[in-house]
Amino acid sequence: MQLPELLAPAGTMEKLTIAVRYGADAVYLGGEQFGLRAMAGNFSHEALAAAVAYCHAHGVRVYLTVNSYPPDRQLRDLERYLRQVAGLPFDAYIVADPGVLRLVRRISPERALHLSTQANTINREAALFWQEQGVGRINLAREMTLDDIRATVQAVTVPCEVFIHGALCIAYSGRCLLSSALTGRSANQGACTQPCRWRYRLEEETRPGLHLPIEEDATGTFIFNSKDLCLLEQLPPLLEAGVGALKIEGRMKGIHYLAGVLRVYRTALDTYGKDPAGYRADPAWLEELTTLSHRGYSTGFLLGDPRDVGQEYHAGYRRSHQLVGVVEEYRQDGASLVAVRNRFAAGDRLELIGPRMKQATLQAAGMLRLDAEGGAAPTEVAHPNQRLIMPLPAAAEPGDLLRRPPPTD
Numbered sequence: 001m002q003l004p005e006l007l008a009p010a011g012t013m014e015k016l017t018i019a020v021r022y023g024a025d026a027v028y029l030g031g032e033q034f035g036l037r038a039m040a041g042n043f044s045h046e047a048l049a050a051a052v053a054y055c056h057a058h059g060v061r062v063y064l065t066v067n068s069y070p071p072d073r074q075l076r077d078l079e080r081y082l083r084q085v086a087g088l089p090f091d092a093y094i095v096a097d098p099g100v101l102r103l104v105r106r107i108s109p110e111r112a113l114h115l116s117t118q119a120n121t122i123n124r125e126a127a128l129f130w131q132e133q134g135v136g137r138i139n140l141a142r143e144m145t146l147d148d149i150r151a152t153v154q155a156v157t158v159p160c161e162v163f164i165h166g167a168l169c170i171a172y173s174g175r176c177l178l179s180s181a182l183t184g185r186s187a188n189q190g191a192c193t194q195p196c197r198w199r200y201r202l203e204e205e206t207r208p209g210l211h212l213p214i215e216e217d218a219t220g221t222f223i224f225n226s227k228d229l230c231l232l233e234q235l236p237p238l239l240e241a242g243v244g245a246l247k248i249e250g251r252m253k254g255i256h257y258l259a260g261v262l263r264v265y266r267t268a269l270d271t272y273g274k275d276p277a278g279y280r281a282d283p284a285w286l287e288e289l290t291t292l293s294h295r296g297y298s299t300g301f302l303l304g305d306p307r308d309v310g311q312e313y314h315a316g317y318r319r320s321h322q323l324v325g326v327v328e329e330y331r332q333d334g335a336s337l338v339a340v341r342n343r344f345a346a347g348d349r350l351e352l353i354g355p356r357m358k359q360a361t362l363q364a365a366g367m368l369r370l371d372a373e374g375g376a377a378p379t380e381v382a383h384p385n386q387r388l389i390m391p392l393p394a395a396a397e398p399g400d401l402l403r404r405p406p407p408t409d
């Protein structure tokens with residue numbers, strides 16, 4: 001059967017190579033301007049060219065995000081930017097603002113256009129409107145239910161895309177002014193400081209300065225704090241509804257998150273594709289997603305109004321496993337090369353993970369630290385940014401990750 005495209009974020013070149021390796025059919029990324037996610041790292045012009053070439057060499061489609069809402073004073077820069085990237089063979093641009101769409105039409109008329117979630121397409125009439133504008137794919141708002149999605153997919157002839165995993169806003173995506181109001185950094189320009197996850201206090205208006213704590217339980221309260229979206233268990237109805245692409249949120253998330261999410265959804269989709277009638281979600285997949293940084297999972301609006309079950313009452317992100325290294329080279333003689341990301345020590349129990357749920361355990365041992373001159377010295381403790389030589393399980397390959405699970409006691 002024809003599976004929908006699995007579309008992953010690629011905030012940096014390293015994340016892009018991880019996305020390709022861990023099973024994305026397509027990636028989306030931003031240039032240095034107009035792509036939202038101002039803090040995602042983003043790509044210079046040369047890096048964009050290299051990213052497109054890398055993706056196409058690996059049979060992966062690549063989309064450029066141009067989905068901010070630029071005010072009039074930015075239009076000249078936008079036009080210059082669009083002319084600069086016009087020669088790069090992106091498979092599509094992701095746009096939200098009709099003005100940007102119009103400019104792209106003038107500068108790169110051949111370019112396919114995908115409608116961003118920032119356009120908040122919330123019903124089938126809106127989808128039909130965008131189809132009439134010549135948009136080649138429509139991202140359906142996260143606030144739609146499964147019935148809404150089904151009806152919209154049937155109403156239009158262009159493919160529809162839905163988010164299946166990642167952070168949710170407490171407002172319609174892109175319609176939130178909290179960050180602009182409190183910090184001057186606009187979510188609509190890609191600079192959200194995420195004040196929806198801050199702690200708030202109450203002030204009675206005739207008693208300025210008297211800040212009363214808001215306490216619903218021992219952790220206080222997080223009145224704007226939404227859980228993250230996870231639709232792993234809803235894949236069959238989404239696939240039966242005929243959606244054309246499944247999108248993962250998170251250009252600013254790390255490589256462990258990206259690899260973990262992708263290997264789960266890639267495996268789930270391929271399993272479904274082989275035998276839709278016999279498909280069952282493996283509990284190990286959901287378990288893997290809970291090892292990654294998240295704020296509790298919910299199905300968002302898919303099954304109806306989330307009300308209080310969509311709210312996260314704990315402040316922080318939670319995750320059980322920590323990335324400690326990236327395999328750069330595997331050697332059977334016990335001298336594999338590892339780039340260290342976080343501290344670990346000889347004797348630590350580690351997991352090696354790779355695409356399609358590949359997993360092995362090992363105990364860190366026999367570590368040699370490489371120095372700038374190419375020398376190697378034994379070490380008991382590995383620190384971030386060091387490179388190590390150490391033995392790894394036979395399944396290891398370049399691009400696999402090493403992570404530390406929580407202690408078992």
Ligand code: SF4
Pocket residue numbers: 168169170171174176177178179187192193194195196197
């Ligand atoms: S403050 Fe929170 S709800 Fe608002 S745009 Fe940022 S992440 Fe979304």
